[in-house]
Amino acid sequence: MKIISTPVIVKNTNVIEETIIKSTKENKKTTIKSIIKEPKIVEIVEKTIPINNVQNAPVFKGCEGLSEEENRKCFERKIQRHVQRHFNSEIAQDVGLSSGKYKILTQFIINKSGIVSDIKIRAPHKKLEKETNKVVRKIPNFTPGKQNKKAVKVKYTLPITFKVE
Template identity: 60%
Template sequence: MKKSKKHPRKQLEKFSNIFMQLGLVLVLFVVFVTLEHQTEKKAQTITDVFPEKDNTTYTMSVFTKIPKIVKVQQTQPRVIPRVTPLIDFKPVKETPTTQVDEPNIVVPDNTPVVVTNLPLTPKKEEPKPTGPVSINNVQKAPVFKGCEGLSEVENRKCFEQKMKELVLRNFNTDLANELGLRSGKKKIITQFVIDQNGLVKDVQIRAPHPTLKKEANRIICKIPKLTPGIQNDKAVNVRYTLPISFMVE
């Protein structure tokens, strides 16, 4: 009968594997127990927070709420200037023509009659010009250069358009902001006369600020020489009012 030979080296390798597995199991067990272990927490009871009794009575003063004083800003009402006519043209009263009564002369028959000191028939006086004629009443309005040869209706439209272009081209729109004017619509009233030679004179201006008044006068001075207005086939002075309106934002 043959005896089996045992190799001590193989025996050690076999046991080492078993010991390693047992060690891993033991380590995992210890970790598991550690994680599952709960420490006992002692419940802390809170006793009376204020153990000492104080019999002192405290009396609080009555709290009076002081009302907040709101300053009411009194806004002064904005006075809108009333636009009144710059020139007061009064209607001219017509003087009645003196009526000449014929003398009542009683002449006896066959008596020569001598009539003396009979009143002469008054001559008709031509009406004297009473002042400039409004552009709305003049028969033929002044003519701008470039509006020649048009009908009276078309000439008036051309006149207004030329005035509008003159203002838009020359008015300084930044001036209102520089003056610090309040926002809103501003209006400048200008009035002048186009004389019998077609030149502008008697300029009168009303504006909300002196600087705007100077600006409007500067624009009026740029009006070129015009063909004068015609009334009864004669050149006459024509009065024209030019309002200039603009918005301040």
């Protein structure tokens, strides 16, 4: 004959203890421990697609109604024009960089609402990073990029090259 006690759950732990008493000549007690797995919290991570891989690139204001190929060309032209108009190139002269060619690497996400976010900048001087950040934040909102007719986050890399004389 077996007598089984009710399982006891100990709060704030992951272990349940269950005591089983076996009716044998020696009356031995055996304890079995089993692990309770905590429920997993699954975080849905939205995929970010590089601009060269997205089916429909984001549309820069003023590039609406163009074919996909023309939209991409227009996008590049408008970004370049925006940087040329708003970037204060005199800062490069003022920070004491020696003569030569320099590059600022900028990467950002155009989110599902068409807003520039997650800006990352690598520049040869902190003042140039701040100036680049200011310029990127002034980029107008886009019509978002699309994959399978659904708005998606699109990653864009913007290299800015300049010369110090």
